[in-house]
Every structure is written in C-alpha cells, then in structure tokens.
Amino acid sequence: MSYTQLYTYRTLEFGAFVRKTEGANYSVLGVPFDFTSTYRPGSRFAPNAIREASQNLEAFCLRRSFDVETVGLEDLGDVDVLGDVEKTTDRVKCIVKEIVDAGKFPIVMGGEHTITYGCTTAFDDIAVLSFDAHLDLRDEYLGKKLSHATFMRRLCEKFGPDRFFEVGTRALCAEEMAFAANRKVEYVTSLQIIRNGIDKTTEDLLAWSSQFRRLYVTVDMDVLDPAYAPGVGNPVPEGLSPTQLLEILERIISSKVVGLDVVEVSPHYDSGLTAIQASNLIYNILAFRETSNKQ
Ligand code: MN
Ligand code: MN
Numbered sequence: 001m002s003y004t005q006l007y008t009y010r011t012l013e014f015g016a017f018v019r020k021t022e023g024a025n026y027s028v029l030g031v032p033f034d035f036t037s038t039y040r041p042g043s044r045f046a047p048n049a050i051r052e053a054s055q056n057l058e059a060f061c062l063r064r065s066f067d068v069e070t071v072g073l074e075d076l077g078d079v080d081v082l083g084d085v086e087k088t089t090d091r092v093k094c095i096v097k098e099i100v101d102a103g104k105f106p107i108v109m110g111g112e113h114t115i116t117y118g119c120t121t122a123f124d125d126i127a128v129l130s131f132d133a134h135l136d137l138r139d140e141y142l143g144k145k146l147s148h149a150t151f152m153r154r155l156c157e158k159f160g161p162d163r164f165f166e167v168g169t170r171a172l173c174a175e176e177m178a179f180a181a182n183r184k185v186e187y188v189t190s191l192q193i194i195r196n197g198i199d200k201t202t203e204d205l206l207a208w209s210s211q212f213r214r215l216y217v218t219v220d221m222d223v224l225d226p227a228y229a230p231g232v233g234n235p236v237p238e239g240l241s242p243t244q245l246l247e248i249l250e251r252i253i254s255s256k257v258v259g260l261d262v263v264e265v266s267p268h269y270d271s272g273l274t275a276i277q278a279s280n281l282i283y284n285i286l287a288f289r290e291t292s293n294k295q
Contacts, residue, residue: 003094010077012048014107014282016055017069026071026286027099030078031111031118033088036147037266039234046265047078047109049275050282057279061287063250068286085114085146092118100259105289107282110263112233116218117151119261120159126259127163127212128155129205129252131245132220133236135166135187137176148233148264153179161185165208167201167248168193168223171236190223190239198244202251209252216259217249219281221274229277231270242277246284253288260285 014028030047037043059068079095081088092108096119099106108119113136120126130136130152137156141149156164156179166187172180180187186208193201209215222232225239262278 002098003091004076004098007080007091007095008077009080012051013075014051014054015059015073017059021072021074024072024074025104026073026107027104028073028075028107028109029095029099030109031081031092031115032078033081033111033115035083036085036114036144037112037233038142040266040269041233042266042268043110043112043233043264045267046111046275049265049267049272050109050262050278053272053275053279054282057276057283059283061284063284064287064291066287066291068283071286071290085144089115089118089146093122096122096259106259108261109278110261110265113148113220113263114146114151115263116261117146117154119259120155120216123214123216123259126159126214126216127209128216128218129209130164130166130218130220131168131223132166133168133171133190133222133239134220134234135169135172135176135180137179137185138173139175156183156185163212165205167205168240170238193240193244198247202248205248205252209256213256215257217253217257217285219262220264221262221278222264224277229274231266231268231274233264233266249285250288253285254292255289257289
C-alpha cells in the first residue's frame, strides 16, 4: 500500500468543476497541521477553507485567457497529521515523493509553513523561491529546532543556502539577517519591491533561478499586506498587494517550477478573504504554468 493510500483522507474537493482526474497532471494535497504555530494558530482549518473558496471563484485566468477547468487535476484530500512535527513532515515528504514519482505536480495547502520542509525534501535537486514576510531562518525558536520560524534554516543546511531566494521580507531578527548575509541567502524586501518596481525584482529572480534546473515555489500568505490577507498566523504591515504578487509570479512561473505550496492561512481571523486570496493564487499559478511555454 502506498503512503498516499495509508495517510490521507478525503474531504471537500478543490474546484467546483468536473475534474479530469484520469491522467491528472496536478495533485492537490491538504496538510492540516499547525502544532508549532505561536501567535495566531488555526491554519489546520485552511485546506478546507481554501477548497470552499475555490468552489466559489471563477477558474478562468483573464491574464492568460486560460481556463483552469481544462487542466487535469485531482484532490487527494488531507494528510492524516500527527502531533509531532518531525513525523508529520516525514509523512508529507513520503506522499509528495509519490506524487512527484508519478510524474505529477504537487499543490500542497497548509497548514503552517513548517510543512514546506516535508514538501521540498521530497525532491533530490531543488531550488526554493519563498514568498514570505519572514525569513524563517532562526536556528531555534521557543525550544524547537524544526518549526515555522526555523525550517528555512534546516533546509539551507540540507540543500545549501545559495538555493534559496526569499521575496517580500519585512520581519526579521538580527540573527537571521547575519545568517542570510554570511551564508548568502538571497532576499528582497517588500519595501525594495515597492520602491524599485516589479521589473527590477523579476529580473533579479530570473537571473538567480537561471542557475537551477528545477524550482519549488512556497507562498506564505503573510507576504501579502494584512489589508488584503488579514487571516494569517503572523501578520506584518507593509506587505505586497495581490496584484504585485501576481505580476511577479506571472513573470517567473514556467515549466521549470515543479511544486507549489500555499501556507499560513488562519481562517478564523477573517471572514474568508485570505482563503479566497490563496485559492485565487493557486488558480493563477496553474494558468501561468500551463501557458508559460506558449507565450
Ligand atoms: Mn513563513
Ligand atoms: Mn511569514
């Protein structure tokens, strides 16, 4: 029996359309895990909040004139999580590896950001583009070596720090800043994006990503300004607008991107808006990827 059969259960399904699950290229997976959340927990409720939003949004991408309903997509349901961060991320890793080994593209809905550790370690050769207000590069946080505030540090140790680019940064501690400077973890702050513009940002991101064969994209929803996405675990002012984020994503998403997660929606802190943003991002990223070779 596969890990997917063993460790997932069915819930709502992503998208209101009749899916082409037969021969699907994309596998949606929920990870309702928020055990290390420290400020505003509740991202365990996000996968179904994002699914519900997805059923009430249009799946047609006007930017690319592309109907996401034509994409082969399956929803595997949610991971049966444990109260242990290492065991849960390991379970996520096993399932994502099965998705990737089957030649499919994983779309993982958190849960807290720590689950990205499980998703990315399922790949042998990967570079990670992280959209986040935070660097998540602490060595330890509240006594934990693996948590939403430290997992990027663990990933840097595993894959090498040059394989990470963080976008939208505006909340960091001196220790993380020093680590990023010493180990050359690339990051661009939200203020730099707002001041220097999208063109400069995407130029830098494309120059960096050209070194790598395969890219993984993780979106911590707190990269958006709390005005647009108030329902997150750790909101920080001066974030990106949904348009700025989508403009960047539209220019950098290509078939080189082999996996995606969208994390940190904490749905009980708003009236559904942040889950709508998350769902809209997933639809648009799917459209960008499907049309990237046709531009
Ligand atoms: Mn994060
Ligand atoms: Mn964050």
